[in-house]
Amino acid sequence: MKTRGSNHWVIALVCALSLLISGYAFAESQSQSEMFSLAYPPSLQEQFGEGLLLDATPQRLIVMTPNPVLAMYEMGLEMLAVPISQLSVWPDELKAERLPLDRNTVDMEGILLLQPDFVILSTGQRDAYGKTLEERGIPCYYVKSGPAVTFQDIREMIQLIGAAFGKTEITQNIMGRFDAVEAAAARYKAEHGAQTAAVMFSEPGAYLLGSKSYLGSMLDMMGYLNIADQDKPASLLPISMEELILQNPQAIFVTHTSTATGEEARVIYEAAFEENAAVWGKLDAISGNNVVYLGASYSHASGLNVISEFETLLAIMGGGALD
Amino acid sequence: MPDSKERRVISLRICVPILIAAICLLSLLALRIGSARLSMRQILEALSSTEGPVRAIILDIRLPRVILSILIGGCLSAAGTILQAVMHNPLADPGIIGVSSGASAVATAVFLILPTASRSVPMFAFAGALIACAAIYGMAWRGGAEPVRVVLAGVAVNAMLGGVTAFLMLMNSENLQGVLAWMNGSLNAKSWGQARVMMAYGAVGLTMAALSVKNLNALQMGDEIAQSLGVHVGRVRLILTGISAFLAASTVSVAGIIGFVGLIVPHVARMVVGANHKRMLPVAMLLGACVVLLADLVGRTIVAPVEIPVGIVMSIFGGPFFLYLLRHRKRTGL
Structure with a gap:
């Protein structure tokens, strides 16, 4: 009898322990599911770590980069606030305060007054502003910005943000649009084959964009071989005129940060071509009038707009049929 | 002019041929090497033909660039030499009379506010440089322009114009690439047209500088001695500053801002041939040409095919070299 009694005690103890463990495990899984995890893309992990882990999904968001x-x-x-950007136009329906949040003019007082619990900044803003916010206990996440952001970078960023905030369906929808424009680019590449191209940026003869840039990445997907890519894909280079003449690209694409439209960029570039015809005229793309002038929106990435801009580019190049 | 360092200096008859030979050698080197690696055979073949990319590289890219380097180096050095004598200040360079800040402010405004007029930046920059210089002189004028007042007015106007430039850049931080390319001072993509403009400016400015040697020597000895020699100090100082501003503004309008040439080269020239401007000015011009030729050669070959603007090369190497001169100040007059 004594033995049976002690057995009951052992069974009761095991049951209690099991309940305790399962309860703890349940609570753990419950808290894990509530945790917010936003990973960094592999290209940023060396600098920023694997990602950001928060106890709960943030509610008061500020985005300091377009x-x-x-x-x-x-x-x-x-979003409580979005940046005022000369290169990005936000929809009127976007209910968020427009703050001067760009590279050199971040309104820290305005941000702190809004009491955010999560701020997204560009990688270049970390030292100047991100660290100050982090010291105040405001979690910050960093994304790439500027002309050296590729189509794939944007796709990856959207996918990671969508997954972190649990927006699976809409993210899938957006990825479908990315897939469609990528497929159209692949068709263009198959139809037109490989052509060499130079992507001129800003003032004539100042810089070339490589395939690791915003416009350069779109053209790369369309099959253009970028002459700025020497040993490895380049982003933005002050390349020499000599190299341009020697490489003699079949096509030239132009994007200028200060001109809203391609026509304005054409005015600036054609004046330069005329002024130094002895040099520019040596380029087959210029003498053969194979120069495509694009507006400032192609000079810097502005997120989701990449899809419509890529579609427009394909349409300009005569390969715009989307599925 | 008596020269206390006479025994140390090198004769002009030795110095000038050496510098001319150095310019010729550097020019040939600049024509021979560049980001496009061309063999001597390719170059000779191209020069005997009438068409082709190699010919365009040699004759339409490298040659105008060599000419511009020589002229810009000569003009900036002459401008610095004149200013250091006029201001009795070894730290005087074209920046002190507002040339750089005036040109920068106007060029930045054109690039950012009127981008479609950016091809006219040289003209606007030239005007901006001269207006800033006139403003500084206007502020410093009290029946004459004392060097100290000019320097102080220069500090004030430069600070104000620097603020305007910074404000414009702050408000347009997303499209600064064009401004930065211009501010860094580059000889990339320069045309024969620009070389011809610089030749005209250089011919006028350098001739005026050469004709000013006597007055420069007189001013260098101090205002009282200069007056006793029959020099109208106020008027001469104004004219010489105008010549210096013209020389510097012409270089800024063509190539953007190239620093340190006008500051360092006169010191080296003084160290080599002494403080007499009859010797110093031509040596400074030739030495300036060598320096800019060499800096541009380094800039366009060191990480080819990427170009480092000549202004950046000058800043990187000019700063430490200036410190070297400072450590040997007894010989350089610093």
Whole structure:
């Protein structure tokens, strides 16, 4: 009898322990599911670590760099403030304060007054502003910005943000649009084959964009072999005229940060071509009038707009049929 | 002019031929090497033909660039030499009379506010440089322009114009690439047209500088001695500053801002041939040509095919070299 009694005690103890463990495990899984995890793309992991892990999904979001804004708006994520950017136009329906949040003019007082619990900045803003916010206990996440952001960078960023905020369906929808424009680019590449191209940026003869840039990455997907890519894909280079003449690209694409339209860029470039015809005229693309002038929107990435801009580019190049 | 360092200096008859030979050698080198690696045979073949990319590289890219380097180096050095004598200040360079800040402010405004007029930046920059210089002189004028007042007015106007430039850049931080390319001072993509403009400016400015040697020597000895020699100090100082501003503004309008040439080269020239401007000015011009030729050669070959603007090369190497001169100040007059 004594033995049976002690057995009961052992069974009761095991049951209690099991309940305790399972309860703890349940609570753990419950808290894990509530945790917010936003990973960094592999290209940023060396600098920023694997990602950001927060106890709960943030609710008071501020975005201090243009790239994520449109995608987050489409995902229905409420933002307290978005940056005033000369190169990005936000929809009127976007209910968020417009703050001067760009590279050199970040309104830290305005941001702190809004009491955010999560701020997205560009990688270049970390030292100047991100660290100050982090010291105040405001979690910050960093994304790429500027002309050296590729189509794939934007796609990756949107996918990661969508997954972190649990916006699976809308993210899939957006990825479908990315897939469609990529397929159209692949068709263009198959139809037109490989052509060499130079992507001129800003003032004539100042810089070339490589395939690791915003416009350069689109052209890369369309099959253009970028002459700025020497040993490895380049982003933005002050390349020499000599190299340009020697490489003699079959096509030239132009994007100028200060001109809203391609026509304005054409005025500036054609004046330069005429002024130094002895040099520029040696380029087959110029003498053969194979120069495509694009507006400032192609000079810097502005997030989700990459899809419509890529579609427009394909249409300009005569390969715009989307599925 | 008596020269206390006479025994140390090198004769002009030795110095000038050496510098001319150095310019010729550097020019040939600049024509021979560049980001496009061309063999001597390719170059000779191209020069005997009438068409082709190699010919365009040699004759339409490298040659105008060599000419511009020589002229810009000569003009900036002459401008610095004149200013250091006029201001009695070994730290005087074209920046002190507002040339750089005036040109920068106007060029930045054109690039950022009127981008479609950016091809006219040289003209605007030239005007901006001269207006800033006139403003500084206007502020410093009290029946004459004392060097100290000019320097102080220069500090004030430069600070103000620097603020305007910074404000414009701050408000347009997303499209600064064009401004930065211009501010860094580059000889990339320069045309024969620009070389011809610089030749005209250089011919006028350098001739005026050469004709000013006597007055420069007089001013260098101090205002009282200069007056006793019959020099109208106020008027001469104004004219010489105008010549210096013209020389520097012409280089800024063509190539953007190239620093340190006008500051360092006169010191080296003084170290080599002494403080007499009859010897110093031509040596400074020739030495300036060598320096800019060499800096441009380094800039366009060191990480080819990427180009490092000549202004950046000058800043990187000019700063330490200036410190070297400072450590040997007894010989350089610093």
